[in-house]
Amino acid sequence: MGHGGISMAEGKPKSAGQAFKRLLVYFEPYKKRLLLILVVLIVAVLGDLAGPYLIAVAVDHFITVGAQPLPAWLQLLIGSSPSRGLGLGVTMGLLALTYALGWFLSVIMYRLMIRMTQKVLLLMRMQIFQKLQQLSLSYYDQHEAGDLMSRLVNDTQVIADVFGPGIVQILRGSLTIVGVFISMMLLNWRLSLVSFVVLPVFIVFAVIFTKRVRSAFRVTRKTIGEVSANLQENIAGVREVQAFAREGETLKEFRETNLRNRDANVTAQTLSAAFGPILGVLTTVGIIIVIGYGGYLILGFNPPLVSVGIIVAFTNYVRRFYDPINQLLQLYNQLQSALAGAERLFELLDTQPEVADAPDAVDIPPIVGDIVYDHVTFRYTEKELVLDDISFAIKPGQTVAIVGPTGAGKTTIVALLQRMYDVQSGAVLVDGHDVRHIHAKSLRDQIGVVPQDTYLFTGTVMENIRYGRLEASDEEVIAAAKLANAHALIERLPDGYQTMLGERGATLSHGNRQLLAISRAVLKDPAVLILDEATSSVDTRTELLIQKALNNLLHKRTSVVIAHRLSTIRNADNILVIDKGKIVEQGKHNELLAKEGLYYSLYMSQFRRQEETEAPGTLSGALPAPATS
Ligand SMILES: Nc1ncnc2c1ncn2[C@@H]1O[C@H](COP(=O)(O)OP(=O)(O)O)[C@@H](O)[C@H]1O
Ligand SMILES: [Mg+2]
Numbered sequence: 001m002g003h004g005g006i007s008m009a010e011g012k013p014k015s016a017g018q019a020f021k022r023l024l025v026y027f028e029p030y031k032k033r034l035l036l037i038l039v040v041l042i043v044a045v046l047g048d049l050a051g052p053y054l055i056a057v058a059v060d061h062f063i064t065v066g067a068q069p070l071p072a073w074l075q076l077l078i079g080s081s082p083s084r085g086l087g088l089g090v091t092m093g094l095l096a097l098t099y100a101l102g103w104f105l106s107v108i109m110y111r112l113m114i115r116m117t118q119k120v121l122l123l124m125r126m127q128i129f130q131k132l133q134q135l136s137l138s139y140y141d142q143h144e145a146g147d148l149m150s151r152l153v154n155d156t157q158v159i160a161d162v163f164g165p166g167i168v169q170i171l172r173g174s175l176t177i178v179g180v181f182i183s184m185m186l187l188n189w190r191l192s193l194v195s196f197v198v199l200p201v202f203i204v205f206a207v208i209f210t211k212r213v214r215s216a217f218r219v220t221r222k223t224i225g226e227v228s229a230n231l232q233e234n235i236a237g238v239r240e241v242q243a244f245a246r247e248g249e250t251l252k253e254f255r256e257t258n259l260r261n262r263d264a265n266v267t268a269q270t271l272s273a274a275f276g277p278i279l280g281v282l283t284t285v286g287i288i289i290v291i292g293y294g295g296y297l298i299l300g301f302n303p304p305l306v307s308v309g310i311i312v313a314f315t316n317y318v319r320r321f322y323d324p325i326n327q328l329l330q331l332y333n334q335l336q337s338a339l340a341g342a343e344r345l346f347e348l349l350d351t352q353p354e355v356a357d358a359p360d361a362v363d364i365p366p367i368v369g370d371i372v373y374d375h376v377t378f379r380y381t382e383k384e385l386v387l388d389d390i391s392f393a394i395k396p397g398q399t400v401a402i403v404g405p406t407g408a409g410k411t412t413i414v415a416l417l418q419r420m421y422d423v424q425s426g427a428v429l430v431d432g433h434d435v436r437h438i439h440a441k442s443l444r445d446q447i448g449v450v451p452q453d454t455y456l457f458t459g460t461v462m463e464n465i466r467y468g469r470l471e472a473s474d475e476e477v478i479a480a481a482k483l484a485n486a487h488a489l490i491e492r493l494p495d496g497y498q499t500m501l502g503e504r505g506a507t508l509s510h511g512n513r514q515l516l517a518i519s520r521a522v523l524k525d526p527a528v529l530i531l532d533e534a535t536s537s538v539d540t541r542t543e544l545l546i547q548k549a550l551n552n553l554l555h556k557r558t559s560v561v562i563a564h565r566l567s568t569i570r571n572a573d574n575i576l577v578i579d580k581g582k583i584v585e586q587g588k589h590n591e592l593l594a595k596e597g598l599y600y601s602l603y604m605s606q607f608r609r610q611e612e613t614e615a616p617g618t619l620s621g622a623l624p625a626p627a628t629s
Contacts, residue, residue, distance in 0.1 A: 019342040023163065026120045037112050041168070044105040045175040047098040048320065049183050052313035054095045056187070060309030062087040068307075109168055117164030124156045127349060136355040137420045141380065151348055155341035162331070162338035170331050173324030180321045184314065188306050191297065195290045195318055202282045202322065209275045210329050216268035217333075223261035230257050279326050286318040355422050355440065363442035367527035368431050369396035369558030371417065375426035378412060386412050388581040389426070392574070399559040401569045403602060404578035410562045411452075413578070414530045417560065418447055430528075448526030448553075450534040453510070454517035461490055461516065462497040468520035480523035485549040486515035511542030518549045529559040531568075575599065 027034065061070055062084040070080060070087075078090055132148060184192040234241060234250055241250050294311035298304040371394040378387040387409050394400045402410045415421055416428050419435040428435045435443060448468070456464050465477045465486075472480075478497065481487045489512055493499040501507060508516070514534055521529065535546050550568065554561070563569050570589045577585040577592065577599045585597050592599035 052316035056309035056313035058091040121160040372429040398573040401572035448521040468524035484519035511538040
């Protein structure tokens with residue numbers, strides 16, 4: 001297990017530019033909406049900028065009385081010589097209006113943006129989910145579920161956060177900075193230039209700080225990743241933890257991981273908290289300069305080079321100038337990690353399934369069941385040859401049994417029949433079609449599998465059996481369960497067929513899960529049936545039930561049975577004995593026994609014992625039927 005909890009990639013993404021461009025593509029369908037957002041944004045920023053200006057007008061014309069005539073727009077509104085009370089009332093009323101407008105437009109803007117990004121988020125998640133469904137098993141051999149989940153859930157969320165509200169803030173911040181700069185220059189360029197003196201100092205501080213803060217937060221992300229990896233592992237392994245009574249040690253380890261995370265958080269948050277006050281100090285310095293130098297421009301010159309109102313307005317503008325700069329610096333960091341997340345997503349979306357339908361693939365017609373393995377070799381990884389020159393044939397309706405030690409390659413052989421992986425050389429042919437030249441779905445639709453351990457989904461028993469054939473009616477499901485000897489068991493469950501099964505069917509015993517799996521396979525009624533040690537580690541009573549159900553299923557159907565059950569093996573038309581990826585012997589039960597080779601020794605060590613516990617000489621079809629069936 002590993003790093004499932006780490007959601008944000010570290011550092012600067014390599015091709016952030018490309019990832020950014022590709023992200024924009026998702027927003028292309030929303031061009032009109034984006035334009036609308038931009039318009040609303042500009043109006044909102046203009047409203048913001050008007051505030052300090054209105055204050056300047058109020059101070060210069062109605063609180064103190066300046067020599068200048070009223071601005072033209074105000075004269076239009078209230079005449080050239082209004083009373084001071086009226087003037088003050090009107091300008092302050094307008095000021096209140098601009099604030100209300102700003103709030104209202106923000107709400108509209110965020111609403112427009114959030115709806116859009118949530119749609120994009122949904123689209124991304126659907127694309128990733130679809131990709132995950134398409135990817136071959138080999139992909140899952142190499143990637144951890146936790147990591148994939150974190151991409152689906154966290155990375156998309158980070159992207160949506162930054163590209164939704166984040167972009168609005170970035171645009172608004174940039175527009176505000178430019179707007180404030182222009183407004184100040186228009187109102188009084190001398191005072192403006194001087195009040196920007198603090199800017200370089202501010203930027204130097206900001207760059208140093210954000211770097212520090214960023215690397216501190218990187219440590220927090222790494223350690224929180226460790227915390228969640230630790231948690232995930234211990235939840236998954238809780239049986240072992242309890243069985244070995246390792247709760248104390250586990251807790252200690254968890255505590256240590258958490259302590260590292262705590263320390264990292266303390267450092268990071270202290271640093272970032274320190275930045276706020278520094279910003280405040282610098283803004284104050286800016287304001288001091290505005291008032292000091294502004295005072296000088298008034299007192300030291302006749303006529304004065306600036307008005308009191310403008311000084312008041314500037315103190316306000318200065319604040320509005322530095323706030324968004326700070327915001328933008330923080331957003332820049334977020335943007336970096338969102339882009340890193342985007343890169344991870346695109347990497348996943350660009351992964352081609354190793355086993356993909358060929359462009360000229362066709363649907364395989366209804367399968368008769370003529371199966372040929374023609375000199376098949378296969379390896380999962382470069383190193384190890386797992387199947388070495390495997391050749392055999394199954395005629396329609398025959399049952400072939402595969403036996404051999406654990407790790408010999410039995411499961412791999414049947415995985416190739418479903419084309420879960422592609423062979424390295426040779427071919428697997430079904431009714432004469434190379435499985436690589438037919439649509440995998442058309443093939444898998446006609447193959448039923450009862451694996452060693454069955455995955456049951458969260459849902460009712462009925463739904464889980466219906467997974468075998470989605471369009472089956474309730475009656476068909478029940479008929480299948482009866483044929484699979486599962487009906488009696490299901491009837492005994494609290495809600496019968498409507499009983500909810502938890503994750504992995506945790507509420508059922510292994511044997512009962514297998515009975516449901518067989519019901520699934522019966523319902524599917526496949527042309528070819530694969531049983532992969534379907535009855536290993538099942539109690540004897542259930543095994544009898546399963547065995548009988550299997551006989552119903554094997555009957556007149558092409559079947560590949562990986563078995564440890566003597567009865568199934570002995571009845572097989574052909575037995576393949578696999579060892580270290582090779583067929584070392586094949587033939588019928590008696591022939592193989594006579595050879596006194598691997599089959600013989602497997603038989604002596606394993607199957608003989610079963611024979612002794614079963615009624616001597618019973619064959620599979622003739623097992624005593626349990627009372628429940
Ligand atoms: N997904 C996989 N990735 C890499 N190696 C695998 C994978 N599955 C099985 N193997 C290896 O391939 C060999 C054959 O495995 P398998 O077919 O499962 O054997 P069997 O079913 O006979 O026990 C083993 O050495 C096993 O370790
Ligand atoms: Mg196996």
